[in-house]
Amino acid sequence: MPDMPFDLLNELSPKAPSRHADVRPRFTVEPQAVVPRAAEPPPALARESLRIPRVTIHAFCDSLDVAAAIESAAADRVMSRANTTVHQGGIAAAIEFYRQAPTPNLIVVESRSSAGLITELDSLAEVCDAGTKVLAVGHTNDIAFYRELMRRGISEYMLAPVQPFSLVETIAGLYGETTSSKLGRVYAFMGAKGGVGSSTVAHNVAWTIARRVSLDVIIADMDLPFGTAGLDFNVDAGVGIGEAIQDPARLDEVLLDRLLTKCGNNLSLLAAPGTLDRSYDICEGTFERLLEVAQASVPFLILDMPHLWTAWSRNMLKAADEVVLTAAPDLAGLRNTKSLIDFLKQARPNDPPPKLILNQVGMPKRPEIKPRDFAKAVQLELTACIPFDAHQFGTAANNGQMAAEITGKSAAARAFAEVSDVLTGRQPLKGRRTPSFNLSSIFGKPKR
Numbered sequence: 001m002p003d004m005p006f007d008l009l010n011e012l013s014p015k016a017p018s019r020h021a022d023v024r025p026r027f028t029v030e031p032q033a034v035v036p037r038a039a040e041p042p043p044a045l046a047r048e049s050l051r052i053p054r055v056t057i058h059a060f061c062d063s064l065d066v067a068a069a070i071e072s073a074a075a076d077r078v079m080s081r082a083n084t085t086v087h088q089g090g091i092a093a094a095i096e097f098y099r100q101a102p103t104p105n106l107i108v109v110e111s112r113s114s115a116g117l118i119t120e121l122d123s124l125a126e127v128c129d130a131g132t133k134v135l136a137v138g139h140t141n142d143i144a145f146y147r148e149l150m151r152r153g154i155s156e157y158m159l160a161p162v163q164p165f166s167l168v169e170t171i172a173g174l175y176g177e178t179t180s181s182k183l184g185r186v187y188a189f190m191g192a193k194g195g196v197g198s199s200t201v202a203h204n205v206a207w208t209i210a211r212r213v214s215l216d217v218i219i220a221d222m223d224l225p226f227g228t229a230g231l232d233f234n235v236d237a238g239v240g241i242g243e244a245i246q247d248p249a250r251l252d253e254v255l256l257d258r259l260l261t262k263c264g265n266n267l268s269l270l271a272a273p274g275t276l277d278r279s280y281d282i283c284e285g286t287f288e289r290l291l292e293v294a295q296a297s298v299p300f301l302i303l304d305m306p307h308l309w310t311a312w313s314r315n316m317l318k319a320a321d322e323v324v325l326t327a328a329p330d331l332a333g334l335r336n337t338k339s340l341i342d343f344l345k346q347a348r349p350n351d352p353p354p355k356l357i358l359n360q361v362g363m364p365k366r367p368e369i370k371p372r373d374f375a376k377a378v379q380l381e382l383t384a385c386i387p388f389d390a391h392q393f394g395t396a397a398n399n400g401q402m403a404a405e406i407t408g409k410s411a412a413a414r415a416f417a418e419v420s421d422v423l424t425g426r427q428p429l430k431g432r433r434t435p436s437f438n439l440s441s442i443f444g445k446p447k448r
């Protein structure tokens with residue numbers, strides 16, 4: 001039997017059956033059923049348990065398709081802590097490279113030749129440092145070949161073509177870092193413009209989730225100087241998030257608990273200072289620790305984001321499990337919504353698109369873009385459409401109550417319930433088609 005140089009211990013230790021086990025080829029079925037090849041991005045819920053640690057990954061590809069799939073996997077936010085580089089030249093290039101350089105945590109090698117892969121793996125083993133894992137990507141669907149690879153200590157074999165998310169899942173499986181079931185989900189709410197009701201929607205949805213699911217929800221008011229969450233819930237909330245950013249590294253579950261203000265059953269607020277006595281020049285990574293700690297302590301974290309485009313705000317949108325965009329039905333809202341959707345598509349290539357809420361629809365005397373046209377123009381179905389209701393929302397804001405408390409059976413209350421169900425996965429959107437329409441058709445016929 002050949003030597004087993006690649007992380008021998010790991011390969012020999014009995015593995016608990018995992019959800020990743022089905023990634024391993026079985027070879028007795030048709031090729032397309034061997035390796036999961038989801039054409040669609042996976043639902044957000046499927047990825048919440050995946051975590052990939054700060055490992056270094058080098059890929060040596062033999063085809064452009066596999067290289068592109070690895071590049072796409074590397075861009076996935078689940079892989080954001082990993083450091084991935086992709087090279088061409090296949091396993092031969094890897095052997096050459098590691099004659100001079102130390103090996104990383106994981107080497108991904110693709111080979112189009114099965115015989116070549118087997119022999120070259122032996123040469124690769126000679127230049128591999130202990131502890132390095134090897135994931136092979138091949139084009140051969142054969143059980144004897146697979147067994148041969150496994151005998152050589154390969155950690156995993158994937159059959160090409162590979163889907164980016166299958167790669168992410170397989171790599172997560174190799175590092176066994178699935179997060180505990182109490183890991184929270186993060187929903188970032190942002191308005192396409194200021195004043196479109198994004199904070200109002202975020203607070204109402206948070207309040208509704210807390211009531212409907214009876215699980216803890218934290219609202220973090222990220223609009224440090226002007227945030228209104230404390231006013232909206234009629235609580236005297238103190239400095240809240242202001243202290244969390246003083247020394248982000250110091251933040252832990254105990255400190256977070258101390259900074260929270262209870263504002264209902266299952267609902268707490270990490271309030272914004274809401275004062276102008278200092279300026280808030282926030283660094284890019286300031287809130288990473290907050291997300292980590294909050295995710296470990298509550299099932300749901302709602303980020304009420306200001307209408308801001310900074311390094312930290314972009315990072316929060318990238319890091320969230322779901323992004324909820326709120327827009328008013330006007331041209332600027334349409335342009336900005338389209339820009340945000342495009343940004344998110346590019347920054348989160350393997351995630352589902354954001355949820356889109358059209359708010360303040362039907363304001364008397366205001367010319368508006370029709371919800372249907374708005375959805376067609378941005379090519380995204382609306383998760384909810386909330387009517388303009390000055391009395392309901394004005395009363396709620398002035399009383400420090402939620403809109404649904406003012407009129408429980410209103411269209412707005414129903415919309416908040418629907419958004420909350422969609423986000424928590426209680427009731428997926430069904431039977432709605434994504435319109436395919438061109439932005440120019442709206443710009444060609446402005447509805448002003």
Ligand SMILES: Nc1ncnc2c1ncn2[C@@H]1O[C@H](COP(=O)(O)OP(=O)(O)O)[C@@H](O)[C@H]1O
Binds near residue numbers: 196386393397
């Ligand atoms: N559907 C609605 N109908 C009427 N007024 C609304 C509606 N949604 C929000 N508002 C009001 O719009 C104002 C701005 O809301 P806010 O949530 O602060 O916006 P943003 O966070 O997007 O800047 C608030 O006074 C709020 O009460």
Ligand SMILES: [Mg+2]
Binds near residue numbers: 223306
């Ligand atoms: Mg706001």
